[in-house]
Amino acid sequence: MKIGFKLNGKNVEFDSPPETRLADILKGSAKIQSLRTSCYRGLCRGCSIFFNGDLVSSCLIPAFQARDAEIVTYEGISRLNEIEDILKGFDDTGYEPCDYCRPGKIMTLHSILESSMEPDNHQVLEAFEGINCSCTDLSTLLSSVKAGAYYRRRRRRDRNS
Ligand code: FES
Ligand code: FES
Numbered sequence: 001m002k003i004g005f006k007l008n009g010k011n012v013e014f015d016s017p018p019e020t021r022l023a024d025i026l027k028g029s030a031k032i033q034s035l036r037t038s039c040y041r042g043l044c045r046g047c048s049i050f051f052n053g054d055l056v057s058s059c060l061i062p063a064f065q066a067r068d069a070e071i072v073t074y075e076g077i078s079r080l081n082e083i084e085d086i087l088k089g090f091d092d093t094g095y096e097p098c099d100y101c102r103p104g105k106i107m108t109l110h111s112i113l114e115s116s117m118e119p120d121n122h123q124v125l126e127a128f129e130g131i132n133c134s135c136t137d138l139s140t141l142l143s144s145v146k147a148g149a150y151y152r153r154r155r156r157r158d159r160n161s
Contacts, residue, residue: 005069008076018064023047034074034103045131048107055111074103089148095140117153
């Protein structure tokens with residue numbers, strides 16, 4: 001069946017069996033390189049996308065549900081100026097996600113900062129459940145989120161002044 005949706009601002013259409021997982025269409029036909037698919041159970045969150053504005057695991061979405069949806073991947077959000085806030089937070093605190101998990105972590109952080117510019121530790125830890133790897137200690141993660149949130153608040157303040 002033909003399945004059309006908006007992908008990173010462009011209208012696209014793919015021919016696919018309706019039960020195919022969206023993650024496979026994005027990785028295969030759409031050639032989205034940032035997606036990681038390990039578990040196919042919504043646990044690792046490497047396949048995170050914004051689906052009509054919500055951060056979701058694309059491995060849990062059957063292709064037919066994507067019809068007419070607005071989908072943004074890491075390739076889409078990495079063009080936003082706001083992502084600089086997150087990257088500055090990483091630099092300030094020495095948080096260095098590897099290339100494998102970096103897209104999913106930046107997507108998750110962006111989602112947190114879109115809903116709150118002063119997220120508390122509980123919110124962060126809940127959002128990072130499943131993707132917080134043992135390469136980084138929790139206090140560095142939390143410090144980097146706080147630093148990113150500070151830059152995001154400053155950006156909004158400057159924009160409104
Ligand atoms: S592949 Fe692990 S959450 Fe989608
Ligand atoms: S898996 Fe990427 S930093 Fe740990």
